[in-house]
Amino acid sequence: MTALAEALAARIRATGPMSLAEYMATCLMDPFHGYYATRDPFGAGGDFTTAPEISQMFGELLGLCLAQAWLDQGAPAPFTLVEPGPGRGTLMADLLRATRAVPGFHAAMRLHLIETSPTLRKVQTATLGRSEVTWCDRMEELPEAPLFLVANEFFDALPVRQFQRGQSGWHERVVGLAGDRLALGLGPETALPALDHRLADTRPGDIVETCAPGAAIAGQIGARIAAHGGAALIIDYGDWRSLGDTFQAVAGHAPTDPLAEPGAADLTAHVDFEALAHASAPAAHARLTPQGVFLDRLGIGPRAEALARGLSGAALDSHLAAYRRLTDAQEMGTLFKVLGLYRPGTPPPPGLDP
Numbered sequence: 001m002t003a004l005a006e007a008l009a010a011r012i013r014a015t016g017p018m019s020l021a022e023y024m025a026t027c028l029m030d031p032f033h034g035y036y037a038t039r040d041p042f043g044a045g046g047d048f049t050t051a052p053e054i055s056q057m058f059g060e061l062l063g064l065c066l067a068q069a070w071l072d073q074g075a076p077a078p079f080t081l082v083e084p085g086p087g088r089g090t091l092m093a094d095l096l097r098a099t100r101a102v103p104g105f106h107a108a109m110r111l112h113l114i115e116t117s118p119t120l121r122k123v124q125t126a127t128l129g130r131s132e133v134t135w136c137d138r139m140e141e142l143p144e145a146p147l148f149l150v151a152n153e154f155f156d157a158l159p160v161r162q163f164q165r166g167q168s169g170w171h172e173r174v175v176g177l178a179g180d181r182l183a184l185g186l187g188p189e190t191a192l193p194a195l196d197h198r199l200a201d202t203r204p205g206d207i208v209e210t211c212a213p214g215a216a217i218a219g220q221i222g223a224r225i226a227a228h229g230g231a232a233l234i235i236d237y238g239d240w241r242s243l244g245d246t247f248q249a250v251a252g253h254a255p256t257d258p259l260a261e262p263g264a265a266d267l268t269a270h271v272d273f274e275a276l277a278h279a280s281a282p283a284a285h286a287r288l289t290p291q292g293v294f295l296d297r298l299g300i301g302p303r304a305e306a307l308a309r310g311l312s313g314a315a316l317d318s319h320l321a322a323y324r325r326l327t328d329a330q331e332m333g334t335l336f337k338v339l340g341l342y343r344p345g346t347p348p349p350p351g352l353d354p
């Protein structure tokens, strides 16, 4: 049993079963034993890898997309460039390098990273330096100014609650104990008007997920974009509306039981993009677009060819494999989606349809 498993079991004995959201938040961000709070999980030697760690092309293209959106809105200055959950800082480093040639962009930019993990803040400092960056814990700390934001695999890390439809109401799925082991159970059936919109597409026994922190953060982003201008690119796995149990754990690049080793595995859930889009109103949202289609429209093909010209042998093979991994329908191309938010009355960010 991990130290965190024992602490969670003690908490359940004292106060009863906890929501999945409380379990997830504790496992990821407990200051002493939390998964993100205590380690750098990315890359071949870690637990999982992400698009910016796969190829520099990802951050470059997202950066140029945001810079074009900035130009399309009249190049407002100053503006806030924000990345929540920047991991190792790789995406931001690639974005900054690619946008250096855009006249005025860096001079007008105030860079803010939103990161709660002290360990990852150190890694981000090593990647990006300290001079240009302001770190924040929360979206609320951002200045009231035009906002250009990119978030990759951030919203999937935010805690979800799960509800199973009963005969006349909903049962929350909770983490309790079976003997000494953590086990999932069902809370009592209660009426939940907040889930009325899911009555049409569910039947008794079906599970739906809600992510209150995700909606609150999307609300903060949308309010700034609508009031001051700006755009956001939110990339993650999920769909327009999530249905069923998508709560999952990964350790050492393989799926594992989410209750088995709290604090030692990454926990995520699919993103419900419809919920984020609605919470971001009055900002406008573009049509949800598969990552492969989006990167293709932004010109990943010619960029991959240009980079390939300088490579040979194993380096060329791994570059081509990275290109396929980001774009192929069987790899990340279709599972991952892009939600674009933008100021009403302006064009959506390049690569996205209104």
Ligand code: SAH
Binding pocket: 036, 042, 050, 051, 052, 053, 084, 085, 086, 087, 088, 091, 114, 115, 116, 117, 120, 137, 151, 152, 153, 154, 157, 158
């Ligand atoms: N965007 C990066 C990392 C994704 S992993 C990439 O693509 O590689 C999730 C990131 O979100 C980590 O940096 C984690 O520490 C951070 N994070 C998770 N929950 C958070 C929260 N509630 N507030 C701020 N950052 C959070």
